[in-house]
Amino acid sequence: MLVSDIYEDAKEALGFASQDKIFRRLTDAIETLANKGSWEPLLAYVVIPITDRFLVQLPDQVEVPLKVNLEGNPSFSRGRMYEFTMNGPGDSDERVDWSWEDLGESSTIVADSVGGVTSQQKPTRRTIRLSKSGVSVRMLVRLRTTNITSMSDFIPLHSKMAIVMMLKALESYRRGSPEDFQLAQGQEKQALQFLSEEQSSRTSYQDIANAMDSPRIIGYNYHSNNMVVVADIYDDASVICGGIGKSHVIDAISEAVECLANKGQWDAMTGYLTMAPNSDLIGLPRQVESPIRINIENKPSLSRSRMFEFTVNGPGTDLSEVSTLTWEDQGTGPLMVPFRTPSPISVGGSSPDAGVVITVYGVDANDIEVTHDYRIPTNLGPDPEIPVIEPPEPNPVSAPTVWKTIYSITKPVTQAPISIFANYGLIAFLYPDETQPAFRQIKLSKVASEIKIMFRKSSIKITSVNDIIPLKSRSAVLNMLRSLQLYKAAELTPEKVQMAQLLEQNALKYLQEEEQSRLAYIQASIKDNAPALGSNYNSRGVITAGDVFDDAADIFGPIGRQRLFDKITEAQEMLANKSQWDGMDGYVDILADGRGYISLPAKIEIPIGMSYCKTPAQMRSRWYEFHMNGMGGCGQPCDTWDDAGEYPLIIEPPSPVRLYAISNFESDRGAILRAFGYDQTGNWIRSLENGQYVDGEIIPVSVRTNSEAPSTIPVTSHEFNQVTRISKSVTDMQIEVWGGTSNYIPEDFTDPPISNTDNPVTPTFLAYYEAEETEPMFRRIKVPCWVRWIRMRFRVATLKITKMSDVINMKSKTALATMLRALKAIESGQLDVAQGFQQTAVQLISEEQNSRNPAETFTLQFDTGTCFADPLQGQY
Numbered sequence: 001m002l003v004s005d006i007y008e009d010a011k012e013a014l015g016f017a018s019q020d021k022i023f024r025r026l027t028d029a030i031e032t033l034a035n036k037g038s039w040e041p042l043l044a045y046v047v048i049p050i051t052d053r054f055l056v057q058l059p060d061q062v063e064v065p066l067k068v069n070l071e072g073n074p075s076f077s078r079g080r081m082y083e084f085t086m087n088g089p090g091d092s093d094e095r096v097d098w099s100w101e102d103l104g105e106s107s108t109i110v111a112d113s114v115g116g117v118t119s120q121q122k123p124t125r126r127t128i129r130l131s132k133s134g135v136s137v138r139m140l141v142r143l144r145t146t147n148i149t150s151m152s153d154f155i156p157l158h159s160k161m162a163i164v165m166m167l168k169a170l171e172s173y174r175r176g177s178p179e180d181f182q183l184a185q186g187q188e189k190q191a192l193q194f195l196s197e198e199q200s201s202r203t204s205y206q207d208i209a210n211a212m213d214s215p216r217i218i219g220y221n222y223h224s225n226n227m228v229v230v231a232d233i234y235d236d237a238s239v240i241c242g243g244i245g246k247s248h249v250i251d252a253i254s255e256a257v258e259c260l261a262n263k264g265q266w267d268a269m270t271g272y273l274t275m276a277p278n279s280d281l282i283g284l285p286r287q288v289e290s291p292i293r294i295n296i297e298n299k300p301s302l303s304r305s306r307m308f309e310f311t312v313n314g315p316g317t318d319l320s321e322v323s324t325l326t327w328e329d330q331g332t333g334p335l336m337v338p339f340r341t342p343s344p345i346s347v348g349g350s351s352p353d354a355g356v357v358i359t360v361y362g363v364d365a366n367d368i369e370v371t372h373d374y375r376i377p378t379n380l381g382p383d384p385e386i387p388v389i390e391p392p393e394p395n396p397v398s399a400p401t402v403w404k405t406i407y408s409i410t411k412p413v414t415q416a417p418i419s420i421f422a423n424y425g426l427i428a429f430l431y432p433d434e435t436q437p438a439f440r441q442i443k444l445s446k447v448a449s450e451i452k453i454m455f456r457k458s459s460i461k462i463t464s465v466n467d468i469i470p471l472k473s474r475s476a477v478l479n480m481l482r483s484l485q486l487y488k489a490a491e492l493t494p495e496k497v498q499m500a501q502l503l504e505q506n507a508l509k510y511l512q513e514e515e516q517s518r519l520a521y522i523q524a525s526i527k528d529n530a531p532a533l534g535s536n537y538n539s540r541g542v543i544t545a546g547d548v549f550d551d552a553a554d555i556f557g558p559i560g561r562q563r564l565f566d567k568i569t570e571a572q573e574m575l576a577n578k579s580q581w582d583g584m585d586g587y588v589d590i591l592a593d594g595r596g597y598i599s600l601p602a603k604i605e606i607p608i609g610m611s612y613c614k615t616p617a618q619m620r621s622r623w624y625e626f627h628m629n630g631m632g633g634c635g636q637p638c639d640t641w642d643d644a645g646e647y648p649l650i651i652e653p654p655s656p657v658r659l660y661a662i663s664n665f666e667s668d669r670g671a672i673l674r675a676f677g678y679d680q681t682g683n684w685i686r687s688l689e690n691g692q693y694v695d696g697e698i699i700p701v702s703v704r705t706n707s708e709a710p711s712t713i714p715v716t717s718h719e720f721n722q723v724t725r726i727s728k729s730v731t732d733m734q735i736e737v738w739g740g741t742s743n744y745i746p747e748d749f750t751d752p753p754i755s756n757t758d759n760p761v762t763p764t765f766l767a768y769y770e771a772e773e774t775e776p777m778f779r780r781i782k783v784p785c786w787v788r789w790i791r792m793r794f795r796v797a798t799l800k801i802t803k804m805s806d807v808i809n810m811k812s813k814t815a816l817a818t819m820l821r822a823l824k825a826i827e828s829g830q831l832d833v834a835q836g837f838q839q840t841a842v843q844l845i846s847e848e849q850n851s852r853n854p855a856e857t858f859t860l861q862f863d864t865g866t867c868f869a870d871p872l873q874g875q876y
Contacts, residue, residue: 004151006160013167023148029166030155031145036192038066038142040199041156046139053133055103058126058141067140068100070132074245075099095131098247103127159198165191228474231465240481254462256480257469261459263508265292267515268470273453280319280447283336283439286431289458290440294327296448301325302560319445324562330441334409335420337427338441342404345427349376350416358418362406372401376418409437433463473514479507543813546804551817555824565801571819572801572808578842589791596785599650599778602770606795607779610641612787617641641790642782648726649737649767650778656680656719657739657764661701665733673699673735675716676725685718696727699737715740726767728774737767772802815845 003026010022034042043066048056058065068075076099083091083101105126110118130137143156157163165187172184230253241249261269273288284291294301306329308314315321319328342365347358358374403422411418413433420428430437444451457470471477483503486496545568552564559567585608592598600607610617618640661673676696679685687697700714720739728735740763769776783790796809810816822837 001155001158001160002151003148003153003155006155006163007151009160009164010167013164014171025167025170026155026163027145027148028170029163030148030157032170033157033162033166033191033195034142034145037195037199039157039195041158042142042145044141044143046141047136048139049136050130050134054130056128056130056137058128058139060125061143062126062139062141063144064142065100065102065126065128065139066142068128068130069138070098070100070130071134071136073098073247075131076245077102080104097131098245099131101129103129157195159195162191162194162198165194228469228472228477229465230462230467230469233469233474233478234465236478237481240478240485250462250464252481252484253469253477254459255484256477257462257471258459259484260471260476260480260507260511264511265456266471266511267518268472269457271455271457273455274450275453276450277444277448279337279340280444281330281338281340281441282444282451283333283338283428283441284453284455285336286434286437286439287458288440288453288455290456291327291329291442291453292456293454294442295452296325296327296444296446297450298452299325300561301327301445304328306331319443322445324445324560326445328443328445330443332438333441334406334437334439335427336429336439337422337425339403339422339427342402343422344399344402345374345406346421347374347376348419348421349414352415353418356412356414356418358420359410360403360406361408361410363404365402365404367404370401370403372399374399411435411437433461471511472518473511476507476510476514479503479510483507543808543810543816544804545801545806545808547813548808548816548820549804551813552820555817555820565803567820567823568808568816569801571816571823572810574823574838575810575815575819575841575845576795578838578845586794586796587791588794589789591789592783592787593651594785594788596782596787597644597652597780598783598790599647599780600792600794602773602776602778603796604779604792604794607641607781607792608795609793610781610790612783612790615639617783617790619643644780644782646777647723647780648776648778649723651764651766653720653739653764653766655741656721657741657766658715658717658719659699659723659737659739659766660713660715660763661699662704662736662738663701663731663733664704665731666703668731668733668735669701669703671701671731671735672727672729673701673737674727675699675720675723676727677720677723679718680721682721685720687718696725701735723766726769726776728769728776730774731771733771735769735771736765737769738763739766740764810845812845812848815841815848818844 003023006026007022010026011017014022014025016022033039044062046059046062048058050056065077068077076097078099078101080102082088089095103126112118145156146153148155155163169184169187169191172180172187230250233253234249237253238249241252244252260266270292271287273285275282275284291303294303302324304326308328309317309319319326345360349356353376356376358376359371360374361371362369364370409420409428409430411430411434413435415432417432418430419426420430428437428439459470462469469477480503483500486492486500486503489496545565548568549564552568556564556567586604588601588604590598590600607619610619616639620640620642656679659675661671663669663671674696675685677685684695685697686693686695689698697716697718699716702713719741726737767776767778801808808816818837818841822834822841825831825834825837
């Protein structure tokens, strides 16, 4: 609308004919109307190039900036008092959010130290300060209203009646009487109504759309049930959060997702990782927030907290003594591959990050705290899209610092990954957005060739609307978002807290229901009560550990395979001690050593009966030689045998010998056998290992091959006169122990072991150990020296169960399972219940025993005509 379009109406409304005066009155009316609202004709878009980093001067036509987008991102508005607020950033500090500050049409006065003005800057055009530097800024502004000076001037309002009524209102205000003042208010109100109606008629499509469609900010559709992306919930999240800006809405969504993730172990937050570690200390990738379960070389392992190695009864720092596979949480550290020995490091990057400084904090090889900066060089040229795998050559970003421990690394946000190396091996791979790298570290009880980890995924910060939310329930995230917004309210009333708690519970309910719907097979499988292994009881003749393993798992719960084996062993021993059951008896013929001693095989626990030269022998205990009516230690048994205790060797050497071990398997070359005992002078043997004296000495292990035997092999440096203990690691094959006075090896080195007691120079066979034996002991008995062999009935030893195929020397699976329940009741303190289970177990195995041996009786029978021919018949 031009001035000429309204001039005659204005002239008639004002009642005077002076053109200049009418132009002035029109200028006042238009300016007054413009100040009473952001009318559409006064709005305009302005794109201004940024030439002074953070400061932008607006054109003269711009009166007020309304909205500002920085590099396409919506931003907050700040007043000119922002930099002076007590909690504000000050004048020179960096602004961290997307915002702009109105500096107004300000003038700057510079004063000296005494307050005198040295210079004064005249007011300039309106200026704003941006929080981010960039190329350009796009603004929605309100334009200035200019003075009307001619008929052809443009009026930035489209309602003629509004301008005419405002002209009349201003004239009524000028007359100043109470009646005129009241009239002016009505005229002004009518003028604003005319202008509002005109504005509404131009934007009626917005009202219709809002009433019908409620248009969304981004307008993405919730398109997939398999995943939820930020765009699917952004519009709803924006409405919940209010006008706080895109980056803040995304931050709020990140908070809601993280809170929900921390409230349970959700399926969508679970992942699997297979690694081939080169050490027992491992740094996990940044995607791993915390390990849940770890299989070490395909076997389940127990988890320990980081306090485990410091417990008083614990193993200390060296976990190799822990017999059960174990992993220990070591917290977080800055390296993926922690180095064990002091080492220098180097840092590699890409050319877009040239000049970036990586700061490393730690302790050097001299135990001095060191901080060093590694600057990415400018002569690198790899593609930033390709991760750096090898250190650059030449490598100018290494340093002479030899690091013993690195406890922190800091870096800015980069365009490409940063790699850190030690001894040309990658020890840390830092993503561009990582500024304080922290990798979860775990320690294994052994160096493993492979581990498989079930882990909880890290809640990585959401940065765009295209990021995937690692939870599958859209409603759960939105409810948690509403809950957090209530918790953040400035005035947190009890009603708001209660509502926030209800929304939080509702969010968890939605997530649990979604999880259960996708994992319904778990609930279905519970009805089947699936066993641990699902193995079948296949044989009535032989029972193995695998036959009762599922029962043991049901009784004791998830305590680990090795502990279940221990429980089966304990139950077997408890049942075996109740009586002498069929299946635990055996017969054996054993050669004596020619000196009156026989060492029993490991499978023999107790001799029940013995005969030599077809003559039954009577047992005497080890206390017999000390009895006041006995013969002492000088007498030799005739038709008796004496229990001599347990010894680590099958055959005692005739004189002090040096020890060595032989295996038939190459992998046992590094097996550890340690002998403890006394030398020929009666001194306890100790040896120097790694600079420290320790008890005993390690027995060297040689491997028997089909090639020609060597003339010498390693032997112990000490001569053992008496061996009191042998400690052995688990091996792959059996181990033989030999002894002699030198390290000379005869030509029959590859032959089977032969006992040699006549010539002490020739090596003597001393013991034969099974692969799984770690503390071997043999029961030794004393017989007459003239005895060359004996026949024995014995009770089988209840050996420790170590694998599924181990045979249990009992025929009743039900009895053993019932004894397992008795053992569980004892552990729970239910002694009466345990007693009932024990009696039932004994009854079951007795009934099974009688059914297998119906003609057998344990009652001794006598010929009464011979044995009881005197008056005292039956009184013995």
